[in-house]
Amino acid sequence: xxxxxxxxxxxxxxxxxxxxxxxxxxxxxxxxxxxxxxxxxxxxxxxxxxxxxxxxxxxxxxxxxxxxxxxxxxxxxxxxxxxxxxxxxxxxxxxxxxxxxxxxxxxxxxxxxxxxxxxxxxxxxxxxxxxxxxxxxxxxxxxxxxxxxxxxxxxxxxxxxxxxxxxxxxxxxxxxxxxxxxxxxxxxxxxxxxxxxxxxxxxxxxxxxxxxxxxxxxxxxxxxxxxxxxxxxxxxxxx
Amino acid sequence: xxxxxxxxxxxxxxxxxxxxxxxxxxxxxxxxxxxxxxxxxxxxxxxxxxxxxxxxxxxxxxxxxxxxxxxxxxxxxxxxxxxxxxxxxxxxxxxxxxxxxxxxxxxxxxxxxxxxxxxxxxxxxxxxxxxxxxxxxxxxxxxxxxxxxxxxxxxxxxxxxxxxxxxxxxxxxxxxxxxxxxxxxxxxxxxxxxxxxxxxxxxxxxxxxxxxxxxxxxxxxxxxxxxxxxxxxxxxxxx
DNA sequence: CCCTTTTTAATTGTATTATAAATACTATTG
DNA sequence: CAATAGTATTTATAATACAATTAAAAAGGG
Numbered sequence: 344x345x346x347x348x349x350x351x352x353x354x355x356x357x358x359x360x361x362x363x364x365x366x367x368x369x370x371x372x373x374x375x376x377x378x379x380x381x382x383x384x385x386x387x388x389x390x391x392x393x394x395x396x397x398x399x400x401x402x403x404x405x406x407x408x409x410x411x412x413x414x415x416x417x418x419x420x421x422x423x424x425x426x427x428x429x430x431x432x433x434x435x436x437x438x439x440x441x442x443x444x445x446x447x448x449x450x451x452x453x454x455x456x457x458x459x460x461x462x463x464x465x466x467x468x469x470x471x472x473x474x475x476x477x478x479x480x481x482x483x484x485x486x487x488x489x490x491x492x493x494x495x496x497x498x499x500x501x502x503x504x505x506x507x508x509x510x511x512x513x514x515x516x517x518x519x520x521x522x523x524x525x526x527x528x529x530x531x532x533x534x535x536x537x538x539x540x541x542x543x544x545x546x547x548x549x550x551x552x553x554x555x556x557x558x559x560x561x562x563x564x565x566x567x568x569x570x571x572x573x574x575x576x577x578x579x580x581x582x
Numbered sequence: 583x584x585x586x587x588x589x590x591x592x593x594x595x596x597x598x599x600x601x602x603x604x605x606x607x608x609x610x611x612x613x614x615x616x617x618x619x620x621x622x623x624x625x626x627x628x629x630x631x632x633x634x635x636x637x638x639x640x641x642x643x644x645x646x647x648x649x650x651x652x653x654x655x656x657x658x659x660x661x662x663x664x665x666x667x668x669x670x671x672x673x674x675x676x677x678x679x680x681x682x683x684x685x686x687x688x689x690x691x692x693x694x695x696x697x698x699x700x701x702x703x704x705x706x707x708x709x710x711x712x713x714x715x716x717x718x719x720x721x722x723x724x725x726x727x728x729x730x731x732x733x734x735x736x737x738x739x740x741x742x743x744x745x746x747x748x749x750x751x752x753x754x755x756x757x758x759x760x761x762x763x764x765x766x767x768x769x770x771x772x773x774x775x776x777x778x779x780x781x782x783x784x785x786x787x788x789x790x791x792x793x794x795x796x797x798x799x800x801x802x803x804x805x806x807x808x809x810x811x812x813x814x815x816x817x818x819x820x821x
Numbered sequence: 822c823c824c825t826t827t828t829t830a831a832t833t834g835t836a837t838t839a840t841a842a843a844t845a846c847t848a849t850t851g
Numbered sequence: 852c853a854a855t856a857g858t859a860t861t862t863a864t865a866a867t868a869c870a871a872t873t874a875a876a877a878a879g880g881g
Binding site: 352356389392393396397398399400401402417418420421422423424425426443444446447449450451453454455458503505506507508509510512514 | 689
């Protein structure tokens with residue numbers, strides 16, 4: 344059990360949040376009443392209610408007298424919340440979800456590179472460089488390669504010096520983890536991919552915003568094209 | 583009082599959230615203890631604790647025994663939460679904040695237009711067209727013009743058919759409202775701006791993703807350039 | 822005197838019970 | 852049948868008690 348060290352409220356938040364995101368409770372469905380949740384989890388009403396309030400704050404449910412606790416429409420879900428993203432990650436692999444992640448990465452990351460080229464401080468450039476170094480000499484396990492990859496993307500976002508982009512580190516990290524599921528885990532980051540990262544870094548370092556933007560954009564459009572291709576193959580088979 | 587129709591817990595959430603976002607409680611500061619909050623707001627511990635849990639869920643505070651309730655580092659704040667965005671909006675006008683909003687809009691909106699050109703359904707195109715119509719014949723109040731403008735941007739995000747972009751409607755709406763504060767409220771949307779919106783719509787309708795992307799990008803880079811200019815004028819004066 | 826350990830006390834975490842408020846549903850009445 | 856009033860269910864709030872955590876103080880040992 345991973346959540347045993349957390350307090351009761353947070354365990355219930357995690358459990359219910361996960362179930363909502365995986366679809367065990369669908370939009371419009373009622374969750375068990377407070378009283379039922381108390382007996383199901385064998386906890387007090389205090390803990391139950393606090394868990395419900397936390398999920399309400401994350402936009403997943405609503406709770407009103409006589410109406411009960413209901414899953415609200417997914418357009419209200421705080422999809423950029425770190426917990427919500429982790430619950431998504433626990434769900435089934437889904438090619439459409441991967442596409443949605445890639446589509447937004449395509450919006451965020453090239454522009455983050457643009458901003459990094461404008462505003463990155465010395466230490467932030469160093470952080471990007473360190474991530475690249477980790478990627479290069481990750482001759483040991485493959486997980487390290489992917490972790491270093493994540494670190495690279497995070498450090499670019501940090502270098503944008505924009506709090507909104509920085510908050511999106513959670514999103515990008517989850518997107519990368521979803522991606523890793525689909526590319527074979529055993530295959531580390533390729534040399535070509537590594538080189539593309541280096542190129543973007545050089546453009547950031549040399550303060551070439553537009554070029555950095557374009558380089559990031561090209562790489563990501565290529566990745567998205569592959570997924571789009573996979574989806575259309577899948578959809579043609581279904582006919 | 584705007585919040586008088588809400589229940590006690592949510593009033594306290596709003597009050598504390600607003601104070602944290604405006605800087606009355608700074609990062610690392612301790613909020614009053616549960617007991618103090620109870621007396622300050624004249625409510626029970628139940629309501630207090632539920633409010634604290636909701637703010638914890640939004641990433642603003644942490645609450646641990648003996649340590650108390652503290653404002654956590656702003657990188658943990660859920661800046662895309664609709665409440666958090668509204669609390670930001672209640673704060674002082676800030677040119678740097680406006681720039682941060684514009685920088686992310688630049689990432690999101692051109693790509694949303696790209697996706698809309700690919701995936702928009704008939705009814706979603708109609709929604710965009712309706713917003714444009716509202717913009718055009720808003721000869722009455724100026725607020726309507728701005729509301730129609732917001733509606734346009736929202737309907738493009740909806741047409742992207744990507745849940746992440748759809749969730750960002752809150753963000754874009756707040757960004758536009760922040761913008762309206764800086765451009766004189768009395769000045770309605772100009773004819774040139776209206777025409778730019780129409781052009782983007784036509785490109786979406788005719789399924790020209792790249793052209794729609796470029797058109798949106800050009801408009802927004804121009805807006806951002808103006809703000810950057812204002813900031814550099816301000817910073818030169820400060821010397 | 823400094824370092825480690827133990828104790829203490831302050832604060833949040835959980836449980837329990839009671840009552841209030843809101844509202845979907847039912848029954849009544851004209 | 853429609854409008855109204857009543858009822859019952861569910862969440863909202865309150866009050867109190869005790870448990871768990873942990874920062875800080877006190878005690879102990881070298």
